[in-house]
Amino acid sequence: MTTSNPASDFVDDGALEDPHLRRGPRGYPLLPGGYGRSTYYTGRPSPYAVRGAGYRVWDDRDLELIDANNNFTSLIHGNAHPEITKAATAALSAGASWGIPNLYEWELADLLLERLPTLDQVRFTNSGTEAVMSAIRIARAATGRDRIVVTQGGYHGTSDVALAAGGPAYTRGVTAGVTRDVTPIPLNDVQALRDAVESAPDEYAAIILDLLPNRAGLLRITQEFVTTARELASRHGIVLIIDEVISLRLGLQGLSGAYGIAPDLLTTGKTIGGGFAVGAVVGLADLMSEVDPTRAGSLPHGGTFSGNPVSMAAGAAALRLYPESEIERLNTLGDVARATIQGNLAGSGWEIRGWGSLLRAVPEGSQKVPEDLQHKLWWESYYRGLLGSPANLLSLSTPMDKGVVDDIVDRLTDAVWAVAGNQGARRD
Template identity: 40%
Template sequence: MYPNLNSRSKALYDRAVASLPGGNTRTTVFMKPYPIYAARGEGCRVWDVDGNELIDCINNYTALIHGHAHPHLIAAASKQMALGSAFGLPTESEIDLAELLVSRLPSVDQVRFTNSGTEAVMMALKAGRAFTGRPKMAKCEGSYHGSYDYAEVSLDPGPEYWSDNAPPVSVAYAKGTPANVLSDVVTIPFNDVDGAVSLIRQHRHELAAVLVDPLPNRAGLAPVDKEYLLALREVTCEIGALLILDEIMSFRVGYHGAQGLWRIDPDLTTIGKIIGGGFPIGAVGGRREVMSVFDPSHGKPALPHGGTFSANPVAMRAGLTAMELLDEAAYDRLNGMGATVRDEINELFRRYKVCASAIGLGSLVKINFSDRHVRDYRSAYLAPEQSARLAAFNIELLNRGVLSAGNGLMAMSTPMTDTEVKAIAAAAMEAILGIAAA
C-alpha cells in the first residue's frame, strides 16, 4: 500500500535527494511523500522496485501507445543500434519516417525532426517569426506546450488573474521570466470565438503565429470546438499570421491526427511522443513555403537549426515501426477502449453521486473533480479541496493496481484488452467508495 515508508521506492527517493534537486529531475513525475520508482515494463503493465504490478495508464504521459517493450520496437531499435546509434551524417531512416508523417498529415509537405516536443514547439514559433518577420505570438490560456519561455506564458494563472470583463492576461509560469517575453505573448481564451478573434485582430500587425492545442490537457482535456478552430484558421489567414497546431499529444486520437478529425489545415504542426516508438523525439512539419525557413541549400537559412541527436536513426527506426503498427483498425480499437473507460467511470460518478466527470477524446481520459461543464482552462480549474479529492482518487487507484497521472490523465495502449478495461473500471469503483469512506 502507498505510502509505505519502509519501501524501496522511499529508500531510493531518500538517496536521490542528495544528488537531484528535491530528489527529482522531471517535475511531472514527482509525488508526495515520495515517487514510485519503476523497475520494468511489459505490455500494458509496469512493475515498481517493490514488486508491485500496475496497469499503466500513464504510458509515459501518452507517449507509449504500444506500451512497454513491444517486440517489434525492440527488434527495430536493436537492429539499428548494432549498426550505430547516431552519426554526424544523415541517414535514410529520417527520410522514411518523414515520408510516413507527410502521408498521414495532409497539411504537411515537409518535416523537421527535433529531440522533444518542447523543441518542436520552440522551432515552430521561431519559424513563425522567421517567415512573417513579426515578433509576437498568441496562445490559449492554460495550454501546455512544453518548457519554452514563450510557450509557458499563462500556463497556470490562478483566479486572482481572472476578470469577467477583461481578456486573459499574460502571466509568467517560471520565476525570472523576462518582461519582454510576457509582452510578446498575447493570451487568448480557449473555445471563445469572439474573445480570441478580437484579441488576434487587435495585434494583427505584430502577430507571427497563433498556437493552439486541440485537446489541451491543462484545460481539462476538453476538445476544441470546431467553430473555434475554423475561426482561428480564418483570422490568421486574414491578418497574415501562421496557425500552428500542437498535435504532440492529440496525434494519437486518429490516423490523420486531430486535424483529420476536425478537417483543419494549419500552416505548421508540431508532433512528438508516439512518433518515436518510446525514444526521445519531436517534429515540426508544414507546407513547403513555410518550412523553407529551415532550408540550408542556398546558403545560411532564415532559421538555422541543429541538434546532436536530432533524427538519430534509433528513434527514426523505432518511430517508423510504431507508426506502421498504428493502422486505422488499431486507432479504432484504442479509441473504443478510451470511450468505454470514460463511459464506465462517468456512470460510476452518477451512481454514487460524485461531483466529477471523465472527459477526453479517443484513447485519452481525464478525471475532473468538479460539477462544472469543462470547456476551457477556467472551467477545468480545481479549487484546493477538489485537487485533494483528485489526489486521493489517484492514490486509491494506485493501491488497486492502476497507475494514472497525478493530474487525472489516463491513456490507453494497444496491448490493453477488455480485461484491462474492466479492471480499470473496477478499480475506479473501489476508489470512489474508498474516497466516500474516508
C-alpha cells in the same frame, strides 16, 4: 465494483531505503528534490519503475500496475513491444547516432507525411518542447512578427514562450518581454480571440492551439473556436500551429483531421518515437524552407541527437503498428470506458473527460484542478494498481483489450469515489 485491491498493502513502512534521499558528497540529494523530472512529482516520494511488459509495469516493490501513464501517453504500444524493441536494437547495433544524415529519418518522415497529406516537410527534434520552440521560431522568421496567441492554461512544453501560455504561475524566470509577446485567450472564447487578433493583426506571427488541452482539464476546443482561428490566421497572414504532441494518437491525421482543420505547421512528438526521445515540426514547404540549410539566411536548427537512428527506427515501427483500424479500436475502447465511468461517477461530484484513447477524471465543471487533489487521486489509483499521469491523464495502449480496459474503469471508479468521499452521495 469487482476491483481487487492489488496495492492495498502499499504503505510507506520505511522498510526500504528511499533512493530519493541518496545524497552526494556535499550532503545534497543527487537530484533536486529527489527528482529527475519535476513532472514526475506526485506529492510524496515516488515509487520507481523497474520493468514493463505490454500494458503492465512493475515498481521497485514488485507491485504490478496497469500502465495507463505510458510515459505521459507516449507508449502507444505499451512497454517493450517486441517489434519496436527489434527495430530499435537493430538501429542501436549499427551505431547509436552519427554526424551525417541517416536513412531512418526519411523513413519516419515518409510515414508521417503519408498521414498528413496537407503538409509537405518534416524537421525532427528531440522533444515536443523543441518542436514547439522551433515552430514558433519558423513562424516569427516567416512573418517578421513577434506576437503569439495561445489558449489560457494550455501546455506546450517548457520553452519560454510555451511557459508564458501557462500564466503567472509558470513564468518565473521568463523575461517580461517574452511574456508581453504572448496573448492568452480564454479557452473557447471566440470573441476574445477575434478581438485580440483584429486589434493588431500585423503584429501576430502565430496562433498555437492544442485541441484537447490536458493542463486546462482536458476540455475540448469547440469547432467554432478552431474554425475562427483558421479564418483569422488565413486572413491576416498568421501561421496556424496545431500542437499535436499528445493528440496525434487520436486519428490518422490527429485531431486536426477530426476537426477538418488544415494547420500551417503541426508539432508532434511522444508516440512517433516508439518510446524514444522525439519531436517533429511538420509543415507547409514555404514555411519549412526557413530551416532549409541550402537557403541563404536560413534559421540555425540543429540538435546533436535530432533524427537519431534509434528514435527514428522505433518511431517508424510504432507508426506501422498503428494503422487506422488500431486507432479506431483504441478510440472505441476509450469511448465505451468513458460512458461507463460517467455512469459510475454519478453523484460523486466528478466527471470523466477525454477523446478516444485519452481519458481523465476531474471534479465536475473544473478547468484547473488543484495539484493536491490530483495527487490524491493519483495515489488512490496507484493503491488499486492503476498508473496514470500525475494529473491523472490515462491513455490506452494497443496491448490492451476490453478486459484490461474494464479493469481500468473499475479501478478508476473506486479511486475517484475514495477521493470524493462524503463530498458525493456514494452509489450502491
